[in-house]
Amino acid sequence: MIGYNYTLNTYENDSVPPRWLGGDLDTHGANPYMNLFEGNYTTKLAHDDTFGSANYNTSFRCYFLNDSGALSAPKLARWAIDIQNHSWYNSVVGCVVGQPGDNGVQYADQNTSNSTLASYRLGFWGPSTYAPYDSNVQNTTYIHGTYDYIGNTTTWNSANPDHTLPNSLYLSSKPSWWGNLSWPPFGPDLNPMIGTIPAQLRYQNGGVPAPTPMPPTGLRIIGSQ
Numbered sequence: 001m002i003g004y005n006y007t008l009n010t011y012e013n014d015s016v017p018p019r020w021l022g023g024d025l026d027t028h029g030a031n032p033y034m035n036l037f038e039g040n041y042t043t044k045l046a047h048d049d050t051f052g053s054a055n056y057n058t059s060f061r062c063y064f065l066n067d068s069g070a071l072s073a074p075k076l077a078r079w080a081i082d083i084q085n086h087s088w089y090n091s092v093v094g095c096v097v098g099q100p101g102d103n104g105v106q107y108a109d110q111n112t113s114n115s116t117l118a119s120y121r122l123g124f125w126g127p128s129t130y131a132p133y134d135s136n137v138q139n140t141t142y143i144h145g146t147y148d149y150i151g152n153t154t155t156w157n158s159a160n161p162d163h164t165l166p167n168s169l170y171l172s173s174k175p176s177w178w179g180n181l182s183w184p185p186f187g188p189d190l191n192p193m194i195g196t197i198p199a200q201l202r203y204q205n206g207g208v209p210a211p212t213p214m215p216p217t218g219l220r221i222i223g224s225q
Contacts, residue, residue: 001170004039004185006199008065011074020114020127021067021074023082027054036060036169039185041200043068045092046082049126053086060169061094063186063194066102066117076114078104079121080148083141085134091142094165094187096194098149106151119148147188154188165189179209 002025010022023046025037030052037045037059045064047054066080067073080097083090097119104117110131112118123137124130132138144157145165156163167174167184174183178198185195198209 001036001038002040003037003170004197004199006041006197006203008041008043008069010043010068011072012077019072019074020077021079023048025059025062025064027057027087029054031055033057037062038169039197041065041186041197044078044080044082047084047087047090048082049084049086053088054083054090055087056089058091058093058169059095060091061165061167061184061186062096064095064097066098066119077127078116079108079118081119082121082127083123083137085123085125085137088136088140089142090140091144092146093142093144094189095146096148096186096188097146100149102149104150106148117150119150145188147193177209181209 007024010024011019012022021044023044025040025042025044026046026048028046028048028050031054033055035057037057038061040062042062043065045059047057064080066078081092102117105112106119108118108121112130122141123132123134125133142157143155144160145154145163147154165187181198181201182195184190185197187193201207201209
């Protein structure tokens, strides 16, 4: 489980502007599989095929900004969900994609240039090719309860009538280290959809969440005679 991380300012090709948006939540290995990515604030999800595919991974209640706060912001490869060829049966559930004001295409196709924003880019051969190669990626990627600002809609998988999203896929309740921040942090069923996580709070001001008040635990006071 890779959870509740805060990442920003990612980019690639520093010496060759315009920069590409890097994938900070990137499997980028020889078939990483059955991993849970939960509650991360990140710029981009990338299951690439550079060293091998990635299968059966789940991204749950993550926020994908599809941008970078780098000093020279990336202009290319702004595809929030980039699942490349041979990466099958991956899931994106309860996530939020992009930011208000995004303009582009919801799903990239062979006519989508590298400079066009896209919420989803499924089945392409690599980062610099324009044609989808592997239709199995599109057919097996499970997108459910995920909102994207370009499509301005929450996408539900038609095969699943259950539109109730759990707070977590591995925690039974709000963790004590979460403090008084809203829980869960991200999801189309929340208002606002994008909250704050402890890692973000630490990065921005060096602080930690205020502790959650705890009920009395049966403390007994013994007085003197």
